[in-house]
Amino acid sequence: MVTVADYGDFETAWCPGCGNFSIRKAVIKALVSLGLSPHEVLFVSGIGQAAKAPHYLRANVFNGLHGRSLPPAQGAKLANPGLTVIAESGDGCSYGEGGNHFLAALRRNVDLTLLAHDNQIYGLTKGQASPTTMEGQVTKAQPMGAPSMPFNPMAVAVAMRAGFVARGFSGDIEHLSGLIERAVRHKGFSLVDILQPCVSFNKVNTFAWYKERVYRLGDDHDPRDFGAAMEKAMEFGERIPIGVIYENDRPPFGGRLPEAARGPLALHRPDMAVLDGILAAYA
Amino acid sequence: MPDISVNILIGGEAGQGLVTVGDFLAKALVRAGYEIVVTQDYMSRIRGGHNTYAVRVSPDPVFAPREGVDILVALDAASYPLHRDQLSERAVVLVDEALGEAAAGPRTLLVPFKALCPKPIFENMAALGVLCSLLCLDAAWIEKIIHDTFAKKGEEMVAANRKVFADAMAWTAEQQVSFTCIAPAVNTGKRIMLNGNEAIALGAMAAGVNFCSFYPMTPGTSVALTLAAKGQKMGVVVEQAEDEIAAVNMAIGASFTGATALVPTSGGGFALMVEGISLSGMIETPVVVVVAMRPGPATGLPTRTEQADLNLVLYAGHGEFPRAIFAPGTVEQCFHLTHAAVHIAEKYQSPVFVLTDQFLADSYRGVVPFDLAALPAVARPGTAHDGPGVYERYAVTDSGVSPRLIPGFGDSLVVADSDEHTADGHITEDLGVRVTMQDKRSRKMAGLLADAVPPELHGDPSSDVLLACWGTTRGAALEAAALLRESGTSCAVLHFSQVYPLVPGQFLPLLEKAPRAVMVEGNSTGQLARLIRQETGFVFAHHILRYDGLPLTARYILDRLGSKRP
Ligand SMILES: Cc1ncc(C[n+]2csc(CCOP(=O)(O)OP(=O)(O)O)c2C)c(N)n1
Ligand code: SF4
Numbered sequence: 001m002v003t004v005a006d007y008g009d010f011e012t013a014w015c016p017g018c019g020n021f022s023i024r025k026a027v028i029k030a031l032v033s034l035g036l037s038p039h040e041v042l043f044v045s046g047i048g049q050a051a052k053a054p055h056y057l058r059a060n061v062f063n064g065l066h067g068r069s070l071p072p073a074q075g076a077k078l079a080n081p082g083l084t085v086i087a088e089s090g091d092g093c094s095y096g097e098g099g100n101h102f103l104a105a106l107r108r109n110v111d112l113t114l115l116a117h118d119n120q121i122y123g124l125t126k127g128q129a130s131p132t133t134m135e136g137q138v139t140k141a142q143p144m145g146a147p148s149m150p151f152n153p154m155a156v157a158v159a160m161r162a163g164f165v166a167r168g169f170s171g172d173i174e175h176l177s178g179l180i181e182r183a184v185r186h187k188g189f190s191l192v193d194i195l196q197p198c199v200s201f202n203k204v205n206t207f208a209w210y211k212e213r214v215y216r217l218g219d220d221h222d223p224r225d226f227g228a229a230m231e232k233a234m235e236f237g238e239r240i241p242i243g244v245i246y247e248n249d250r251p252p253f254g255g256r257l258p259e260a261a262r263g264p265l266a267l268h269r270p271d272m273a274v275l276d277g278i279l280a281a282y283a
Numbered sequence: 284m285p286d287i288s289v290n291i292l293i294g295g296e297a298g299q300g301l302v303t304v305g306d307f308l309a310k311a312l313v314r315a316g317y318e319i320v321v322t323q324d325y326m327s328r329i330r331g332g333h334n335t336y337a338v339r340v341s342p343d344p345v346f347a348p349r350e351g352v353d354i355l356v357a358l359d360a361a362s363y364p365l366h367r368d369q370l371s372e373r374a375v376v377l378v379d380e381a382l383g384e385a386a387a388g389p390r391t392l393l394v395p396f397k398a399l400c401p402k403p404i405f406e407n408m409a410a411l412g413v414l415c416s417l418l419c420l421d422a423a424w425i426e427k428i429i430h431d432t433f434a435k436k437g438e439e440m441v442a443a444n445r446k447v448f449a450d451a452m453a454w455t456a457e458q459q460v461s462f463t464c465i466a467p468a469v470n471t472g473k474r475i476m477l478n479g480n481e482a483i484a485l486g487a488m489a490a491g492v493n494f495c496s497f498y499p500m501t502p503g504t505s506v507a508l509t510l511a512a513k514g515q516k517m518g519v520v521v522e523q524a525e526d527e528i529a530a531v532n533m534a535i536g537a538s539f540t541g542a543t544a545l546v547p548t549s550g551g552g553f554a555l556m557v558e559g560i561s562l563s564g565m566i567e568t569p570v571v572v573v574v575a576m577r578p579g580p581a582t583g584l585p586t587r588t589e590q591a592d593l594n595l596v597l598y599a600g601h602g603e604f605p606r607a608i609f610a611p612g613t614v615e616q617c618f619h620l621t622h623a624a625v626h627i628a629e630k631y632q633s634p635v636f637v638l639t640d641q642f643l644a645d646s647y648r649g650v651v652p653f654d655l656a657a658l659p660a661v662a663r664p665g666t667a668h669d670g671p672g673v674y675e676r677y678a679v680t681d682s683g684v685s686p687r688l689i690p691g692f693g694d695s696l697v698v699a700d701s702d703e704h705t706a707d708g709h710i711t712e713d714l715g716v717r718v719t720m721q722d723k724r725s726r727k728m729a730g731l732l733a734d735a736v737p738p739e740l741h742g743d744p745s746s747d748v749l750l751a752c753w754g755t756t757r758g759a760a761l762e763a764a765a766l767l768r769e770s771g772t773s774c775a776v777l778h779f780s781q782v783y784p785l786v787p788g789q790f791l792p793l794l795e796k797a798p799r800a801v802m803v804e805g806n807s808t809g810q811l812a813r814l815i816r817q818e819t820g821f822v823f824a825h826h827i828l829r830y831d832g833l834p835l836t837a838r839y840i841l842d843r844l845g846s847k848r849p
Binding site for chain 1: 314343476485489491493496513515517518519520524526533535536537538542543558562653656689690693702709710778
């Protein structure tokens with residue numbers, strides 16, 4: 001049986017009070033209740049405070065480049081469909097530097113989960129505006145206030161009819177781990193955007209600020225209803241819904257792959273007889 | 284010895300089907316036992332403009348394109364005036380009589396395409412009929428290809444094409460054109476027809492490449508297209524990524540979990556991949572990148588050729604890490620060096636490059652089918668940790684190469700990190716570990732040097748002139764050397780098919796001994812010459828550089844031999 005202890009105990013480089021700690025707990029809780037052993041899971045992350053998370057648990061880890069968690073995550077999953085692949089990174093990494101990859105991943109629908117730690121600020125580079133920073137919020141890099149409209153990952157993902165779109169809050173570990181569990185179970189690309197206070201650099205969206213606003217979506221929300229989902233995806237301000245915002249059964253990427261490539265590519269050896277035939281066709 | 288090759292140039296607008304004429308003819312000639320070099324020159328547009336497809340054919344081996352045109356097939360009115368100056372003494376020009384006198388010259392054969400073809404789409408077949416007749420090529424070779432190509436569209440289609448072809452041959456026979464038939468072919472062995480990019484894709488598959496992510500960019504794209512078209516039966520996964528950054532990162536991710544990955548691109552696309560190359564170097568995860576060069580900077584001349592991205596590939600990526608760069612000079616080398624590139628990438632867990640260019644990418648040749656059974660083994664990662672203790676992805680070793688496992692097989696965990704890391708793959712800011720890890724990675728260079736492909740010397744090492752070259756410039760240099768020897772000057776060629784790392788002992792004595800060492804390159808600054816100077820101190824006194832978008836030829840080299848560095 002898999003236990004929390006299997007995922008180890010680590011010293012971190014996070015600030016005391018940071019929302020990342022709770023997210024780590026929720027992730028491990030989800031993996032344990034899914035019965036996944038560390039070696040069955042691959043975490044792929046970008047760069048940032050959130051992107052360090054995979055180093056603070058026992059699992060396979062590919063900690064790559066800023067903004068680039070999704071391309072290697074998709075490559076890794078295509079090469080070994082048997083692995084549970086989880087991409088984990090910050091809002092700057094996932095929606096800013098990696099914005100194009102995020103859009104492509106929604107379209108491609110490879111079976112993996114993106115956990116986006118959304119603290120609405122750049123943590124590791126010390127407090128510049130991120131794509132989700134609210135318009136007008138003052139930072140050291142944006143002394144006149146963040147000039148751009150915030151990116152809405154929920155609405156974009158719903159508009160793309162992504163298979164699984166959820167929002168969680170690091171202050172509600174129980175609820176969050178349930179979301180992560182469902183996201184991992186979902187066959188296709190799943191997004192869990194996680195509200196996470198950054199105690200060092202985001203003095204606006206604090207724990208209290210989130211706590212005051214977030215509410216769990218109830219049974220009256222039907223995540224299979226596109227219109228309702230869009231409405232919930234647009235809700236961000238005085239009230240912020242957490243839970244599964246949208247869900248559908250779009251088949252995951254892979255149906256059009258060659259038959260031979262459905263298993264792990266690591267076990268493939270080129271069939272020279274087949275290649276000889278291919279060469280002969282060039283005569 | 285007189286040049287017995289025949290140079291056929293088909294000119295016309297994009298979309299006029301000149302590639303069909305060229306491909307049919309080239310294939311028929313290869314099947315008939317001839318040696319060919321195809322040069323495709325096209326504009327960056329889908330219709331209109333002026334494109335050419337040149338087939339240089341000979342019973343003897345030919346290695347490079349040639350300037351003079353012996354048969355010009357002018358599919359449009361612009362072709363004759365554009366290529367008039369290239370016509371050789373014996374040249375014949377084929378022009379549609381409907382194009383009128385403007386498109387014609389004194390040596391023109393006005394072909395009544397309208398009368399010969401029931402529909403304009405058959406004009407290709409009529410042109411082939413005239414060509415086949417002029418060359419005295421056995422009609423059966425073309426007829427067979429017509430059958431192979433059109434059979435799936437029904438017998439009627441085959442018959443219609445064959446009729447136009449036969450009528451055009453018969454018509455030509457009546458014209459009493461004095462064109463000397465091509466000398467009989469001597470090669471009777473079995474051969475296949477491939478261009479450089481096809482050979483790269485096939486070499487990759489032979490080496491076990493089963494993952495290719497790419498973003499389209501001429502002239503690299505056709506490597507991916509070949510893998511997509513031919514790789515299905517081999518189980519190759521080909522994915523068109525959202526951009527080059529994704530392409531290279533996706534390939535590295537796939538490689539991390541056990542795929543054998545290749546990424547084709549061109550200079551502009553490669554420029555975007557540079558960060559990913561650095562990642563491959565840092566996390567020691569192999570990836571083979573094919574960079575098919577075209578002229579730059581920026582978007583440059585999108586469909587022309589150049590050898591100016593050596594520096595880019597050589598220095599791509601921040602920080603320091605080992606790499607290898609191959610530069611095939613023939614279609615056979617495209618196959619074998621790509622195979623070798625995969626092996627070296629896997630063996631040293633590093634990024635490895637195949638540097639080719641538009642000329643070779645699109646240049647068809649007849650080649651003896653590759654002996655797949657004779658190919659050397661390709662290095663592969665392990666799937667189980669059999670050592671004592673916990674598996675460490677970056678275990679420090681004398682060779683710098685750590686035992687590589689892939690995640691998901693067995694209980695061992697595999698941790699890779701783009702930050703400086705400890706032996707078990709985790710982030711560290713321990714500066715001592717940093718030095719240990721940097722040294723470990725650097726030690727792979729010794730292995731890469733030991734495995735480097737030495738440059739090939741063609742000719743007498745004590746020759747008066749030594750032409751040094753790399754990659755696709757090989758053919759032109761070899762031909763120039765042969766022509767020089769005929770005219771009484773001794774000349775040898777030193778061809779680098781691996782341009783990094785270089786082992787000075789393999790070539791420096793030759794360069795130092797040569798009375799006249801000339802570097803021939805397809806760029807404006809002499810990039811390999813500079814690299815050799817940097818690595819060995821040897822300074823080339825003479826350079827022949829071409830950067831007008833066209834491939835090097837023997838004539839280009841001979842015309843400039845003697846000129847100093849610009
Ligand atoms: C290519 C590149 N650009 C910039 C950086 C610097 N950088 C590191 S983390 C980061 C932003 C991180 O913000 P976010 O993704 O929101 O994560 P957080 O630290 O808030 O968890 C930046 C800009 C980098 N490492 N690489
Ligand atoms: S800087 Fe912000 S995000 Fe980073 S660890 Fe500290 S509190 Fe957390």
